[in-house]
Amino acid sequence: MDKSFKNIFVEIDNGIAVLVFNRPDQLNAMNRQMMDEIIEAIISINANEEVKVAVIRGEERAFMAGADIKEYGNQTTEEFISFQEKGKRLYEVIENSSKPWIAAVNGYALGGGFEIALSCDLILASEQATMGLPEVFLSLIPGGGGTQRLVQKIGINRVKEMLFMGSALDAKQMYDWGIVNRIFNEEDFLNQVFDFAKKLSRRPSNSITELKRLANLSLTEMPFNQRISDEANTVKDLYLGEEAQTAIQDFIKKNK
Numbered sequence: 001m002d003k004s005f006k007n008i009f010v011e012i013d014n015g016i017a018v019l020v021f022n023r024p025d026q027l028n029a030m031n032r033q034m035m036d037e038i039i040e041a042i043i044s045i046n047a048n049e050e051v052k053v054a055v056i057r058g059e060e061r062a063f064m065a066g067a068d069i070k071e072y073g074n075q076t077t078e079e080f081i082s083f084q085e086k087g088k089r090l091y092e093v094i095e096n097s098s099k100p101w102i103a104a105v106n107g108y109a110l111g112g113g114f115e116i117a118l119s120c121d122l123i124l125a126s127e128q129a130t131m132g133l134p135e136v137f138l139s140l141i142p143g144g145g146g147t148q149r150l151v152q153k154i155g156i157n158r159v160k161e162m163l164f165m166g167s168a169l170d171a172k173q174m175y176d177w178g179i180v181n182r183i184f185n186e187e188d189f190l191n192q193v194f195d196f197a198k199k200l201s202r203r204p205s206n207s208i209t210e211l212k213r214l215a216n217l218s219l220t221e222m223p224f225n226q227r228i229s230d231e232a233n234t235v236k237d238l239y240l241g242e243e244a245q246t247a248i249q250d251f252i253k254k255n256k
């Protein structure tokens with residue numbers, strides 16, 4: 001990606017795009033300009049055929065400590081509403097992407113930062129990661145889907161406790177509750193994230209796209225039978241495709 005941003009940067013190498021939050025002196029807190037940049041970068045990554053896997057991470061000691069509270073104190077109601085509306089779009093462009101998105105959570109992922117991680121397909125966390133929705137301390141609530149997406153992933157009583165108490169929980173707790181996929185050690189965190197992303201990038205993109213779509217469909221209100229039919233039609237289409245036919249013939253040749 002040639003475009004240079006002020007609050008983020010993007011690196012693309014070997015089919016892996018990495019979007020980096022880059023306001024480390026403010027723990028990567030997201031202001032309005034940064035939100036616009038993140039959305040633009042995600043849309044561009046989604047459209048890039050070279051990219052097989054996308055990773056989001058934060059520079060230095062935080063993933064993202066949430067919305068920029070200082071900017072919250074200095075904006076019009078219209079600006080606040082527009083920020084929330086754009087936020088909705090941000091989470092959707094990740095969820096509706098045909099590519100797998102990985103949140104590599106190295107430190108604090110709070111408020112909107114945690115909501116971005118929740119909209120990713122997988123969360124890889126360092127031992128130092130801390131995640132939570134502390135909006136209650138500002139007499140607010142999460143506005144980026146946190147109250148809803150978290151319930152899709154963990155039990156409602158646990159969600160209510162997290163929301164009511166505003167508690168930030170460590171990687172081990174988030175792993176035990178099924179939010180975090182893997183915990184990697186602090187020293188080697190980025191290498192382990194890249195190894196994981198590389199492995200994923202070698203899987204056939206068309207299968208991954210359909211797997212993501214169908215898994216997400218399971219969270220919708222579409223009738224179960226319709227979702228099962230969609231799966232059956234999809235596997236038929238993939239089976240008839242050149243990639244699957246070649247892979248099947250290769251397997252047969254190797255196993256003669």
Ligand code: COA
Nearest residue numbers: 025026027029065066067068069070108110111112134135
């Ligand atoms: N918005 C704006 N600035 C933020 C921020 C946020 N959400 N989170 C951290 N920062 C800034 C701090 O103001 C500080 O800036 P300064 O050095 O210019 O004063 C800098 O980032 C470092 O943060 P600091 O609080 O000194 O670090 P810490 O290690 O002591 O504490 C946190 C870390 C995450 C516990 C603390 O910063 C915090 O509670 N942040 C707010 C989290 C939040 O409520 N998020 C939801 C927002 S809706």
